[in-house]
Amino acid sequence: MQFFIKSSQELLDKAFRRAKNVKESSSHKTIKEKLQEKALNKISTIDNVLYDELNKIIRSYPIFEELNPFYQQLFREYIFVKAYKRSLRNLSWTRKKIRELSTYYKKKIKNASTTSQISNWLKAYYGRISSLIYDLEKDLNLLFEVKRIWQKFPVIDTSKPIFVFAGYPNVGKSSLINALTSANIEIAPYPFTTKHLNIGKIDDIVLVDTPGILEKRINKMNDVEKRAAIALTYLTKNIIFVFDPSLSSGYDLFQQIDLLKDLTQQISFKPLLLVVNKEDLLCDDEKKKVKEILEKEFPSSEVVFVSALKGQGIKDLKDKIINLSYKTRSLPSMRLRRELNE
Ligand SMILES: Nc1nc2c(ncn2[C@@H]2O[C@H](COP(=O)(O)OP(=O)(O)O)[C@@H](O)[C@H]2O)c(=O)[nH]1
Numbered sequence: 001m002q003f004f005i006k007s008s009q010e011l012l013d014k015a016f017r018r019a020k021n022v023k024e025s026s027s028h029k030t031i032k033e034k035l036q037e038k039a040l041n042k043i044s045t046i047d048n049v050l051y052d053e054l055n056k057i058i059r060s061y062p063i064f065e066e067l068n069p070f071y072q073q074l075f076r077e078y079i080f081v082k083a084y085k086r087s088l089r090n091l092s093w094t095r096k097k098i099r100e101l102s103t104y105y106k107k108k109i110k111n112a113s114t115t116s117q118i119s120n121w122l123k124a125y126y127g128r129i130s131s132l133i134y135d136l137e138k139d140l141n142l143l144f145e146v147k148r149i150w151q152k153f154p155v156i157d158t159s160k161p162i163f164v165f166a167g168y169p170n171v172g173k174s175s176l177i178n179a180l181t182s183a184n185i186e187i188a189p190y191p192f193t194t195k196h197l198n199i200g201k202i203d204d205i206v207l208v209d210t211p212g213i214l215e216k217r218i219n220k221m222n223d224v225e226k227r228a229a230i231a232l233t234y235l236t237k238n239i240i241f242v243f244d245p246s247l248s249s250g251y252d253l254f255q256q257i258d259l260l261k262d263l264t265q266q267i268s269f270k271p272l273l274l275v276v277n278k279e280d281l282l283c284d285d286e287k288k289k290v291k292e293i294l295e296k297e298f299p300s301s302e303v304v305f306v307s308a309l310k311g312q313g314i315k316d317l318k319d320k321i322i323n324l325s326y327k328t329r330s331l332p333s334m335r336l337r338r339e340l341n342e
């Protein structure tokens with residue numbers, strides 16, 4: 001998102017500076033005619049500059065309804081949507097009002113009978129325009145603020161394959177993402193409602209770590225967390241659920257199974273992969289048992305054992321994620337092909 005924004009003063013400075021540079025015509029005209037022509041040119045210049053600048057601002061800001069629901073949710077957490085829409089409306093209204101005023105004052109200047117009338121109409125025009133633009137100060141400030149906040153949002157290209165990691169705290173989600181992306185680390189924390197998201201990447205595949213969000217039962221979430229969890233599912237339905245059966249996270253396997261069941265029911269997604277982490281802490285018998293239990297509980301999901309700490313199974317997991325990403329990739333390109341054929 002490339003936001004274009006200026007303050008009232010900057011807008012007026014630019015418009016008036018341009019108007020000041022309007023050249024006198026050198027044709028053989030009377031002083032009054034020359035003055036008239038110059039005044040009309042000044043008005044056209046101011047009108048065009050302000051129209052263009054306001055247009056650029058308005059068009060650089062997203063229409064709320066057109067945002068990906070994930071970003072709509074983020075937006076709502078930080079910005080009063082009604083005020084945002086009102087500010088954009090005010091800018092549009094002013095843009096229109098400036099056109100009207102320009103037409104009105106041009107007519108007055110064309111009909112003026114003396115040079116002092118021309119100067120007075122022009123002065124009046126400058127006054128009206130200034131106060132219109134100064135009246136936008138509050139709205140422009142709000143848009144400055146939106147830009148500032150937006151720049152801290154995670155930049156997630158929603159056209160790319162996205163995978164979200166879920167599971168109880170301390171099962172090793174962050175360690176896994178770190179291990180998976182160690183070759184080309186690009187992990188950065190972003191504010192996400194009251195928490196933050198960590199974004200890692202394998203090539204153009206986006207891995208989203210969700211500290212504090214998909215880490216508890218829905219009935220334990222507060223409203224903000226609930227909305228954040230739902231927002232995440234707007235981003236992607238590709239959830240990788242991480243288990244830690246070693247008990248070192250403080251939750252046993254059955255509590256973790258209940259969390260996954262709860263999340264799948266409440267926010268309707270199907271886990272793509274069940275990753276059992278901390279393999280290094282399990283003996284073969286334990287592994288076999290865990291595998292049996294998970295396959296019985298989630299018959300249609302694949303179970304993968306890894307150790308983020310020791311790097312065991314990480315390469316396989318990475319390959320699986322890359323393979324899964326091809327499935328999600330084919331969807332938009334099919335849609336695109338259909339659109340191209342139409
Ligand atoms: N033994 C062992 N410890 C691990 C493994 N992966 C993560 N841990 C440890 O588990 C703890 C929690 O890991 P973290 O990635 O922060 O979990 P998160 O809260 O799910 O993001 C940390 O102390 C890690 O060092 C693993 O594969 N084996």
Ligand SMILES: [Mg+2]
Binds near residue numbers: 174175
């Ligand atoms: Mg973490």
